[in-house]
Amino acid sequence: MLTKVATFSAHRFHHSSSGHSSPLCQNVTEALGGVPIVRLNRIHPLCQDHHLYLKLESCNPGGSIKEKNAAYLVDEAERLGLLKPGGTIVESSSGNFGIGLAIVGATRGYRVMIVIDAKTTPTIRRMLAAYGAELVEVPLSAADAQGSMQVARMQKAQELTQNIPGAWYPCQHNNPSNIEAHAIWTAREIEAAFQGAPDAIVIGVSTAGQLGGISRYFKQRYPHTRIIGVDVAGSAIFGTPRHPYKMTGLGLSFVPPNFDPQVLDAAYTVGDGLAFSLCHAIAKQEGMLLGASTGAIVAAALADARQWTAPQTMLLLNPDRGDRYLETIYNTDWLAQQGLTLLQEEKLAQAIQHLESVPLDIVCRSAS
Numbered sequence: 001m002l003t004k005v006a007t008f009s010a011h012r013f014h015h016s017s018s019g020h021s022s023p024l025c026q027n028v029t030e031a032l033g034g035v036p037i038v039r040l041n042r043i044h045p046l047c048q049d050h051h052l053y054l055k056l057e058s059c060n061p062g063g064s065i066k067e068k069n070a071a072y073l074v075d076e077a078e079r080l081g082l083l084k085p086g087g088t089i090v091e092s093s094s095g096n097f098g099i100g101l102a103i104v105g106a107t108r109g110y111r112v113m114i115v116i117d118a119k120t121t122p123t124i125r126r127m128l129a130a131y132g133a134e135l136v137e138v139p140l141s142a143a144d145a146q147g148s149m150q151v152a153r154m155q156k157a158q159e160l161t162q163n164i165p166g167a168w169y170p171c172q173h174n175n176p177s178n179i180e181a182h183a184i185w186t187a188r189e190i191e192a193a194f195q196g197a198p199d200a201i202v203i204g205v206s207t208a209g210q211l212g213g214i215s216r217y218f219k220q221r222y223p224h225t226r227i228i229g230v231d232v233a234g235s236a237i238f239g240t241p242r243h244p245y246k247m248t249g250l251g252l253s254f255v256p257p258n259f260d261p262q263v264l265d266a267a268y269t270v271g272d273g274l275a276f277s278l279c280h281a282i283a284k285q286e287g288m289l290l291g292a293s294t295g296a297i298v299a300a301a302l303a304d305a306r307q308w309t310a311p312q313t314m315l316l317l318n319p320d321r322g323d324r325y326l327e328t329i330y331n332t333d334w335l336a337q338q339g340l341t342l343l344q345e346e347k348l349a350q351a352i353q354h355l356e357s358v359p360l361d362i363v364c365r366s367a368s
Helices: 066-079 096-108 122-130 149-164 176-185 186-194 211-219 272-286 290-303 334-337 344-353 360-367
Strands: 038-041 052-057 088-092 111-116 135-138 200-204 226-232 264-269 315-319
Touching: 038 088, 052 186, 052 290, 066 088, 066 096, 066 176, 088 096, 096 111, 096 122, 111 122, 111 149, 111 290, 122 135, 176 186, 176 211, 186 211, 186 315, 200 211, 211 226, 226 290, 264 290, 272 290, 272 344, 290 315, 290 344
Parallel strands: 052 315, 088 111, 111 135, 200 226, 200 315, 226 264
Antiparallel strands: 038 052
């Protein structure tokens, strides 16, 4: 496999409906995609034996990969007549997808309402409001036994959609077009950058749009590329024991309809402490301030890489920037309040050494 990534800027892919290829963008959605892919060098000794590249979707204009499927889903809704001029976009979101919809709504004049909960950070709230989104908060009393608010948020979004004339609810958790957005967009960017395919692609599961789209594209064209799924420990998706967690961006209280376990060659769940510790290490040793789920994705990639003696080229999907987590995972006072201690050096390496994959038969049973 390739050990050197091709110059990415020469192979930019933009939203399929725009046909845009010039660096002069007519609006901010035309600037999506075309993000850098950066090698990890110092985070762990395995980076010297293998070639681990982070695809920095954090460099999209609003700071996350979710702007891509936000733009794609809005285009589809307009094409199908589900969203018309003067309409309202309603969505349940922990942050990034809501910000993506708010950005697209701002460029096209839509009212945007985002259903949030107590877990939504002050930074995310301020970002959503800055883009003009209206926030509707679901009370803590609506949480399930594990403290998840996702189902309650989705129910509230559905209720708002039914009661607001001209409202459209993309429902990212159930929308199959989420998969299409990444099959025709993100997957092709990876293929262009590597002039083919890496040995493995490591993806956070979340609503399974990224996982579904990228795996569909690569399994058809490059069946030997391994697809590695990552979730936060405590989430329901992989069928492992549920418990509360602090991560946002990964984790669901249910298995999303778009999730197909058959595309996985390996699955990992990563605890908050290990994920957040790696975020701090990446900032200090690689010079990149990245989001919470990126720490989990890097941990899983390193755990998988240690199983291989032959050098592996791996693409790791970085979903978002770290600045929206300055009040949480990059705040030592907040970490102490949550009872989380950052792992460093030898203890961090040991935690990665002990990280085991989830048996795929357990994952398949959970999704059946």
